[in-house]
Amino acid sequence: MVVAKPKLSYEESRQKRIEENKKRMEALNLPQLSQALRTSPFKPSPKKQSKPRIVEKQLVVVRRSSRVANLPSPVYKEVVVERVAIPRRTSKPRDLNLVYASEEDRAEALEKAEKLESSLGTDFPIFIKSMLPSHVSGGFWLGLPVHFCKTNLPKRDEVMTLIDEEGEEYPTIYLVRKTGLSGGWKGFAVAHELADGDAVVFQLVRSTTFKVIAL
Template sequence: MVAAKQSYEDSRRKRVEENKKRMEALNLPLLSQALKTSPKPSPTKQAKPRVVQKQLVVVRRSTRFANKPAPIYKEVAVDRVAIPRRILGRQRNLSNLVLASPEAIAEADEKAEKLVSGLPPGYPILTKSMQPSHVAGGFWLGLPVDFCKLNLPSRDDVMTLIDEDGDEYPTIYLARKRGLSGGWKGFAVAHHLVHGDAVVFQLIGRTTFKVYIIRVNGSEEGNNGAD
């Protein structure tokens, strides 16, 4: 039994020696060591950005417009006042608007100054001579910038207009544009305002105007003075 075991160990050592010699003959130990110490593979090369070429092309115009000239925008003269055509078709035809003479306008303004001098002090007052855009067309009433900054709200609000009969008319005050928009048309139409009328606005509250009207034709609205 002992002899058989010894013979097995001798045979195993002999095979190990033979395998070692074969590996050395094939340089396998060196190859294995080289694999362990080989440098890391290089990172993947960064892809080059895609180049897009731009080309100029001729844009074809529609056959409906290709042979037509560019549109020409004209102004229409209404009683010696040039008013853009776009305004004529918006709210009201200004071709029938009667323009007051400079002399009549100056007389209305003078009467408005006299009216203002008789009003109670302590209330901010402004006077507006009615222009075509105030009484027709877009019905927009712009107000003096300084007056708005000192006396009117800094944000859009509802301004109430009280006429000399005590009737109230709410209007929309646009703070950024410094003027009265929605509601002003109703007031102007209800009081038959025309070009050249002098309208006095007395600020009796934060958002309330007392309004007096001096007619350009010589007549005056209401009691023509203070309460």
């Protein structure tokens, strides 16, 4: 027959657990360690002190070229620039005394030249040239119709003689590559007072001779 042990009260159980824990602590030497921790003075770890940042400034001598190293430093002067209104350029004729023909005058002269051309017949090659500023001023260069030159004029540079209505002769230089009259043409133009808009009839009466009529 088993006799049941009497049930311990709460206070008795609590006291029993305390005694058991005390024995375990004594076995692990925990009371002495706890006491040592209480009595030892607390020493905080020293705080790391940050060093102040030192910025070192140095004066650096700029390296100068050996060619100018010994020369004095340049002195700069203040320059005041004034804006000047420049008049707008307009195209001007090279000859200020040149009179420009109107379109009506030019057309009238061409009409007269065409009537003269038709009256001269077709026995000799003919062409009409309306005068421009470059023909009667400045360089006095007279370009001739390319087709007429290739068909009727010499194949090399030649002296072409111009004969006016009075029978006066004017030698000129014909340049085959430029198909025009150069030296000597100025003398003819000045002598006959040719102006812008005039019409001139050229009739080739011989291989190197033109009969010229200015209108």
